[in-house]
Amino acid sequence: MPVEEALERLLAMAEASAITERERLPLAATHGRVLAEPLVSSLDLPPWPNSAMDGYALRLEDWKGLPLPVSQRIFAGQAPEPLQPGTCARIFTGAPVPAGADCVEMQENAQVQDDQRVLFTEPLKRGQNIRPQGQETTVGEEVLAAGTRLGPIEQGLAASLGCAELEVVRRVRVAVLSTGDELVEPGQSLGPGQIYNSNRVLLCSWLQRLGCEVLDGGILPDDLEATRQRLADLKDVDLILSTGGVSVGEADFLGLALREAGELALWKLAIKPGKPLTFGHFRGVPVIGLPGNPASTLVTFALLARPYLLRRQGVQQVQPLRFEVAAGFAWPQPGNRREYLRGRMEQGRAIIYRNQSSGVLRSAAWAEGLVEVLEGRTLVEGDQVSFIPLSELLD
Ligand SMILES: Nc1nc2c(c(=O)[nH]1)N[C@H]1C(S)=C(S)[C@@H](COP(=O)(O)OP(=O)(O)OC[C@H]3O[C@@H](n4cnc5c(N)ncnc54)[C@H](O)[C@@H]3O)O[C@H]1N2
Ligand code: MOO
Numbered sequence: 249m250p251v252e253e254a255l256e257r258l259l260a261m262a263e264a265s266a267i268t269e270r271e272r273l274p275l276a277a278t279h280g281r282v283l284a285e286p287l288v289s290s291l292d293l294p295p296w297p298n299s300a301m302d303g304y305a306l307r308l309e310d311w312k313g314l315p316l317p318v319s320q321r322i323f324a325g326q327a328p329e330p331l332q333p334g335t336c337a338r339i340f341t342g343a344p345v346p347a348g349a350d351c352v353e354m355q356e357n358a359q360v361q362d363d364q365r366v367l368f369t370e371p372l373k374r375g376q377n378i379r380p381q382g383q384e385t386t387v388g389e390e391v392l393a394a395g396t397r398l399g400p401i402e403q404g405l406a407a408s409l410g411c412a413e414l415e416v417v418r419r420v421r422v423a424v425l426s427t428g429d430e431l432v433e434p435g436q437s438l439g440p441g442q443i444y445n446s447n448r449v450l451l452c453s454w455l456q457r458l459g460c461e462v463l464d465g466g467i468l469p470d471d472l473e474a475t476r477q478r479l480a481d482l483k484d485v486d487l488i489l490s491t492g493g494v495s496v497g498e499a500d501f502l503g504l505a506l507r508e509a510g511e512l513a514l515w516k517l518a519i520k521p522g523k524p525l526t527f528g529h530f531r532g533v534p535v536i537g538l539p540g541n542p543a544s545t546l547v548t549f550a551l552l553a554r555p556y557l558l559r560r561q562g563v564q565q566v567q568p569l570r571f572e573v574a575a576g577f578a579w580p581q582p583g584n585r586r587e588y589l590r591g592r593m594e595q596g597r598a599i600i601y602r603n604q605s606s607g608v609l610r611s612a613a614w615a616e617g618l619v620e621v622l623e624g625r626t627l628v629e630g631d632q633v634s635f636i637p638l639s640e641l642l643d
């Protein structure tokens with residue numbers, strides 16, 4: 249199955265089981281969460297016209313080439329009197345423009361005379377250096393849509409509108425399982441045939457960045473009965489996310505357990521790395537089985553599981569940004585799967601890590617992004633390829 253089709257199906261299933269529960273959180277605790285309702289402005293921003301410069305506020309028609317006396321001084325945080333006709337007001341950046349004034353001149357273009365009156369040396373324009381009331385937002389305007397993911401910028405924007413709390417979608421609860429008899433946790437000593445479990449921390453830490461609640465299910469042995477049992481035990485979660493055990497080997501039981509349960513929805517995609525990616529349900533609980541090779545885990549999580557998880561939380565914009573760039577490498581052999589090479593930009597061209605084996609996680613640590621090479625495609629240096637920055641995918 250082509251990658252787009254698999255993604256489309258995954259997103260449709262995510263939408264059908266979108267999280268509907270919501271909670272109200274203090275603004276500072278909303279980072280990484282998803283807005284459950286539109287953010288509507290309850291005020292004009294700015295709430296009143298204010299000065300964009302340190303200088304003088306005046307009424308254009310009062311300026312006839314003669315110096316004007318200063319009738320008041322207005323700092324940010326003060327409430328000014330209306331401007332007396334025939335005068336100007338000393339004003340500072342961010343201070344309210346007094347009623348009656350229709351322009352602000354910056355102090356660099358003003359000469360203070362010996363008698364403290366002020367002469368303006370440059371032509372003036374109505375409205376200059378005044379930030380009008382409501383220029384950013386007016387009362388009742390939708391500023392952020394429901395389904396927006398909140399980060400520092402959105403939190404800052406909500407704060408500028410005076411919101412102390414926001415209504416967000418409940419976190420998605422994800423259980424992480426690492427399958428494999430060969431796996432040992434870091435810190436323990438390695439026996440013969442054993443390797444350290446790298447997928448577990450990679451996924452747990454990534455899920456946390458995505459605003460998910462993570463239940464670390466530890467290591468699952470390669471055993472059909474143990475697999476059935478563990479899947480059955482994980483009832484109170486929105487998703488079971490596992491790695492390994494989805495290919496065709498005699499110790500691959502995850503796909504088998506889903507097939508047996510009659511709920512296998514997706515298996516075998518035209519993606520490299522990551523072909524045996526598996527999606528299904530176990531007694532109604534969605535299960536994504538990522539292939540065990542670390543680079544396969546990474547690529548399939550980034551391109552399929554991540555958008556699925558975001559869509560479950562109601563996020564519409566789940567596709568990462570991608571850029572068309574020139575390839576700094578040649579690709580002479582067309583593949584029958586869409587490839588995601590670990591690459592980085594050098595002198596304006598995408599170059600790729602020397603070893604693209606799906607077992608080599610170091611390729612991704614070296615990389616800045618995934619370079620997409622379409623199925624059936626060959627490349628000579630300079631041809632256009634898509635580059636998806638990893639920074640886009642990690643959050
Ligand atoms: N006869 C075939 N064999 C394989 C095929 C195939 O089409 N026909 N597909 C290959 C592809 S492609 C992939 S990808 C792998 C996927 O295998 P599984 O998802 O079943 O994963 P495992 O066999 O359990 O493990 C694969 C590999 O990854 C290592 N691994 C697993 N979990 C972890 C972990 N948590 N941390 C670090 N490394 C892990 C494991 O030791 C294996 O080396 O199947 C191919 N085979
Ligand atoms: O698709 Mo597998 O992930 O090539 O190694």
Ligand SMILES: [Mg+2]
Nearest residue numbers: 493495497500
């Ligand atoms: Mg296997």
